[in-house]
Amino acid sequence: MLAVTAVALLSCVSPAALSVQNFGEMDVDLDVESERAQFNSTCKCGKKFTRIVGGTETQVNAYPWQAALFHKDINSIVCGGSLITNQHILTAAHCFAPETPLTAENMVVHLRDHDLSNPSETNLVERYAKTIHIHKHYDRPTIQNDIAIIHLNKTVPISSRLLPVCLPSSAKLKYGNEEAIATGWGATSTGGDTTNTLQEVKVSVFSRKDCLNRTAFEPIRITRKMLCAAGLDGQGTCHGDSGGPLIYLDQEQNYDQIGITSFGHKGCGDKVLPAGFTRVNKYLRWIERHTTEGVYCSGFTFP
Numbered sequence: 352m353l354a355v356t357a358v359a360l361l362s363c364v365s366p367a368a369l370s371v372q373n374f375g376e377m378d379v380d381l382d383v384e385s386e387r388a389q390f391n392s393t394c395k396c397g398k399k400f401t402r403i404v405g406g407t408e409t410q411v412n413a414y415p416w417q418a419a420l421f422h423k424d425i426n427s428i429v430c431g432g433s434l435i436t437n438q439h440i441l442t443a444a445h446c447f448a449p450e451t452p453l454t455a456e457n458m459v460v461h462l463r464d465h466d467l468s469n470p471s472e473t474n475l476v477e478r479y480a481k482t483i484h485i486h487k488h489y490d491r492p493t494i495q496n497d498i499a500i501i502h503l504n505k506t507v508p509i510s511s512r513l514l515p516v517c518l519p520s521s522a523k524l525k526y527g528n529e530e531a532i533a534t535g536w537g538a539t540s541t542g543g544d545t546t547n548t549l550q551e552v553k554v555s556v557f558s559r560k561d562c563l564n565r566t567a568f569e570p571i572r573i574t575r576k577m578l579c580a581a582g583l584d585g586q587g588t589c590h591g592d593s594g595g596p597l598i599y600l601d602q603e604q605n606y607d608q609i610g611i612t613s614f615g616h617k618g619c620g621d622k623v624l625p626a627g628f629t630r631v632n633k634y635l636r637w638i639e640r641h642t643t644e645g646v647y648c649s650g651f652t653f654p
Contacts, residue, residue, distance in 0.1 A: 484502070
């Protein structure tokens with residue numbers, strides 16, 4: 352299995368403060384009275400797409416919520432993301448930092464993509480950003496609250512090949528020593544180029560105590576709103592995977608997104624030095640507040 356891993360590498364973390372004007376049409380976590388999320392009982396979130404051909408499972412669109420965030424002027428992938436409603440993408444706030452330079456105006460979101468060099472392979476769906484919500488307490492130097500939501504300009508057609516991922520149903524869930532999967536088009540080796548085809552890697556999620564004992568992410572302080580995870584045998588997330596999902600198969604056999612690829616060390620795929628992820632279940636109320644115009648598929652509930 353190829354290596355795939357995070358992100359805002361520590362060598363790239365800038366001490367500059369977030370400057371909203373650099374981001375174009377963005378709504379930075381407005382405090383508004385929220386409605387509750389809408390659910391569609393006819394679709395089920397978090398179902399991996401599988402199709403058996405001659406006894407072999409095909410991998411195209413296996414993760415039907417996976418999104419690729421492209422800079423349309425340079426035709427290059429900048430970050431990953433995940434479909435959570437029929438018109439919202441969950442990703443990392445640092446994907447919109449000035450050095451990226453991804454904005455609402457120059458971004459195009461690819462869904463149902465697999466091989467970036469062959470978009471006709473999967474009936475690619477493209478959408479643009481209507482609004483980008485960045486957490487108002489996102490802090491670039493420390494990578495705190497590294498979470499953002501893209502409100503798409505149009506809804507997407509839900510199917511087995513284009514389906515939202517589930518979110519966790521509780522902010523109290525713990526994932527220490529659990530196995531999870533990270534996906535993305537990031538580099539497969541330290542210093543390498545991003546890949547054309549979507550990659551997946553199994554990782555082990557550390558408890559916060561184990562994460563703190565294994566490494567120091569200065570100036571990043573590992574908080575309870577973060578997760579750490581590392582792959583085996585040199586596998587893990589790498590630059591280019593930022594914003595992509597860390598998913599976990601729950602007891603109902605649905606894939607829940609438990610993390611957003613956020614940060615890591617200079618080297619990729621180190622089984623001793625873990626990568627860092629935004630912990631999704633600590634932001635459920637924030638996510639719900641900014642997605643009331645979308646429709647979720649059933650399979651989880653907000654607390």
